[in-house]
Amino acid sequence: MAGPSPPKEPLDIIIVGGSLTALMHGITLHRLGHNVHILEQSPTAAPTSHMAGIVLSPHAIALLDRFDRIADTPLGFPAGPPIASGYPYPSPHAGRLITSWGAFYFRLRANFDGLSSAYISHQPDSVCVDGEDKESARGRALYEHEQRVIDVKQSDNAKLSVVVQDLARGQTRTLPADLVIGADGAHSIVRRIFAGEAAVSRRYAGYVAWRGVVPESAVSEETREALRGNKTYPFSSPEVGQVVLYTVPGPTGSLTPGTRNINFVWYFKTPASSLPELLTDKHGHRHRTTIREGLVHPTIWSSQVHLGTTLFPRAHSEIVSKIHSPFLHAITDSIPPLQAQAFFLNGRVLLVGDALACLRPHIGYSTSVAALESGLVEQLVRGEIGVDEWGRRVCALAYLHWCRGIWYGHSYLRLGSGWEVAASAVRYWVVLALYWVGEVCGLW
Numbered sequence: 001m002a003g004p005s006p007p008k009e010p011l012d013i014i015i016v017g018g019s020l021t022a023l024m025h026g027i028t029l030h031r032l033g034h035n036v037h038i039l040e041q042s043p044t045a046a047p048t049s050h051m052a053g054i055v056l057s058p059h060a061i062a063l064l065d066r067f068d069r070i071a072d073t074p075l076g077f078p079a080g081p082p083i084a085s086g087y088p089y090p091s092p093h094a095g096r097l098i099t100s101w102g103a104f105y106f107r108l109r110a111n112f113d114g115l116s117s118a119y120i121s122h123q124p125d126s127v128c129v130d131g132e133d134k135e136s137a138r139g140r141a142l143y144e145h146e147q148r149v150i151d152v153k154q155s156d157n158a159k160l161s162v163v164v165q166d167l168a169r170g171q172t173r174t175l176p177a178d179l180v181i182g183a184d185g186a187h188s189i190v191r192r193i194f195a196g197e198a199a200v201s202r203r204y205a206g207y208v209a210w211r212g213v214v215p216e217s218a219v220s221e222e223t224r225e226a227l228r229g230n231k232t233y234p235f236s237s238p239e240v241g242q243v244v245l246y247t248v249p250g251p252t253g254s255l256t257p258g259t260r261n262i263n264f265v266w267y268f269k270t271p272a273s274s275l276p277e278l279l280t281d282k283h284g285h286r287h288r289t290t291i292r293e294g295l296v297h298p299t300i301w302s303s304q305v306h307l308g309t310t311l312f313p314r315a316h317s318e319i320v321s322k323i324h325s326p327f328l329h330a331i332t333d334s335i336p337p338l339q340a341q342a343f344f345l346n347g348r349v350l351l352v353g354d355a356l357a358c359l360r361p362h363i364g365y366s367t368s369v370a371a372l373e374s375g376l377v378e379q380l381v382r383g384e385i386g387v388d389e390w391g392r393r394v395c396a397l398a399y400l401h402w403c404r405g406i407w408y409g410h411s412y413l414r415l416g417s418g419w420e421v422a423a424s425a426v427r428y429w430v431v432l433a434l435y436w437v438g439e440v441c442g443l444w
Contacts, residue, residue, distance in 0.1 A: 010034050010140075011381065014162050014177040016149045017184030018042065020101075021353030021370040023108035024060075025181055026141065027067050028374040030112065032381060033129040035140045037175065038112070039147040039164060041184075045115075052211065052361075053248040053263030054104055055079055056097040057368035063375075067111055069124040074255055075099050075107055076248070080230040098230055100248040100261070104367075113141045118252040149189055152180050152349060160348055180349045181377070186334065187288075188355035194344040195337075202289075202332035202358050207241060207413055208278065209331055209361070210266040210304060212293075212323035216247065217258050219322065223315040227262065233315060240311050241268045242412040245319055264319050266308070267331070267362060269413050275330060289332060293325040301326055333405060334358040336398035347387030350377065357398035360405035362412065369401055400435045403428040 011034045015022045018040025030036045056064075056076070064075070076099030106119035114123040126137035150172075151163035159176040166173065182190025186202055216224060226233055232246040243266040250259045270278065279287045281295040308320035336357035343350050352373045359366060373394055380390045407424040409415060 011178040012159070012176060013037070013179045013181065014039060014175060015181045015183055016162075016190050017182070017188075017353075017355070018143060018145065019183070019185070019353075020105060020108065020367060021373070022181075022183035023105070023112050024063060024367075024370045025183060025352060025374045025377055026112050026143075027108065028063075028378050029381065030141045031067060031127055032378065033132075033140075034381070036112075036142070037177075038143045039149055039162075040143070040145045041148040041167065042145050043167065045145055052101040053213075053246060053265075054099050054101050054367065055246075056099060056104070057365055057371075058095045059371040060367035061095070061097055063371040064107075068107070069127070070107065070110055070120055073107075073120065073253075075103055075253075077230045077255060079232065098246060098248060100253075100263070102251075103249045103253040106253075109143070113143045114138060115143070149184070152190060152193055154345060160345070178348070179381070182349065182351045182355040183353050184355050186332070186354040186358040188351065190349065191351055191355050194349060195341055202334045204272050204275070205331040205333055205360060205409055206272075206415055207267050207269045207331050207409070209329045210264075210268060211327040211329065212264045212320075212325070213248070213261040214264065214319050214322045215250075216260045216262055219262060219318060223262075223318050224257075226315050235313055235316055236412060237311070238414055240308070241266065243267070243308070243312060243316050243320075245316060262319060264316075264323060265362075266304075266320070267409075267412055268304075269415070270330075278328065279330065289330045291328040293327045296326050296328050329361075331360055331362070331409070332358060333360050333402065336395055336402050342391040342395050343387055347380070347390070350380075350390075352377070352394070356394060357402060359398070359401050360409055362405070362408060365401050365404065369397060372397055396435055396438060400428075400431050403431045 013029055013034050013036045015026055015036065015038045018038050022038055026036045026038050076097045079096040079098050103119055106115065106117040109115040109117070110120040110124055114126065116123050126134045128134060128137040146167040148165045148167055149162060150165050153161050155161040155176070159178060160180055162175045162177050162180060164173055164175055180190065182188050184190055227245060227247050230247065232244055234242060234244040236242040243264070246263050247260050248263045249255055250261055254260060276286065278300060279289070279291060280297065281287060281291050282297045283295070305320055309317045312320060334357055342356055353370055359369065376390055376393055379385045380387060407428040410421045410424045414421065
């Protein structure tokens with residue numbers, strides 16, 4: 001079977017950041033025949049997973065359907081309906097797939113640069129453009145960690161110059177690029193280079209997320225039965241906020257009952273004045289927004305466990321009591337930028353994912369936004385849309401899901417008055433209607 005048609009002139013594309021959004025863009029652009037180089041500053045081959053379960057939306061699933069070369073290895077299971085407990089809130093599940101951050105990350109890595117892992121033991125064949133051999137195809141996809149980008153600038157020739165600090169070797173080098181994509185998260189260096197410090201500021205949403213996982217084999221049969229059928233089990237109340245349980249693949253992606261994990265997420269209202277103490281780890285080090293597993297101060301977590309076991313339903317109480325190394329994340333967001341701040345240097349530098357707009361993670365649509373953004377970048381690179389249209393569409397998409405995050409947060413945790421909750425819902429639905437009018441009528 002013939003491969004995809006090669007581009008007239010392959011681009012040298014550098015993607016800054018190596019997480020899920022970067023990989024989804026990298027796979028898309030590599031399959032078009034371009035040279036894609038991903039630079040990740042993490043000291044390990046895989047960035048921190050944040051102990052997260054992931055619910056993939058139909059858009060992310062469609063991207064996998066198009067590009068996944070390991071489709072014979074199951075990634076997760078279809079999301080079942082939630083078990084309502086507490087007050088009502090929005091909770092879509094139709095057409096979605098439950099998996100884990102690790103399982104999805106290593107699936108994407110295997111499809112991008114052929115990385116073998118405990119999740120994917122065999123290296124899939126490279127997809128070649130017409131007339132290309134497999135070695136050449138694999139050579140067009142490069143992923144490097146311990147690489148910190150410190151500058152992006154226009155060089156004297158037609159290329160951009162990306163200045164990179166090699167953290168392992170202590171050396172600095174300059175890489176040429178035709179296109180640079182900033183997918184380096186909420187504290188994006190790419191965004192800071194071109195838009196300044198103020199452009200990467202985030203605002204605290206008024207609540208934190210406590211996360212953890214417990215082996216399915218370590219919980220009672222009653223709790224396992226409650227989650228049977230791939231159900232999510234949320235509980236909400238004014239005292240506790242919202243806590244959600246759902247089953248995710250095991251440490252190596254196993255979907256066999258008894259070998260999986262139960263994912264725990266607790267969204268808890270916390271005043272900003274409490275953050276300095278909360279975000280100081282057991283060694284006395286103050287963190288900006290997150291404390292990874294194993295570093296949360298035991299006294300603070302003990303207090304949370306006591307509250308949870310006192311107020312949670314039985315299943316949630318059992319799970320929280322068995323989490324010994326939680327992950328803590330202060331929920332923040334940033335208002336999506338205007339079109340002019342989505343790209344720089346006449347569209348040769350693009351921002352995507354949290355580098356473009358930081359969205360609240362509990363909306364469950366981060367992979368959907370990344371998949372849609374990668375499709376828009378594909379259209380831009382193919383020449384099907386211009387950079388101004390690309391900027392309008394990605395900013396409209398980010399604003400839509402930012403509004404969704406505000407609505408969900410207000411609904412989940414009853415932030416503000418009843419009128420504020422209703423207003424956030426009305427704003428979202430109005431913006432959604434306008435967004436689809438723009439899509440259908442081609443107003444972008």
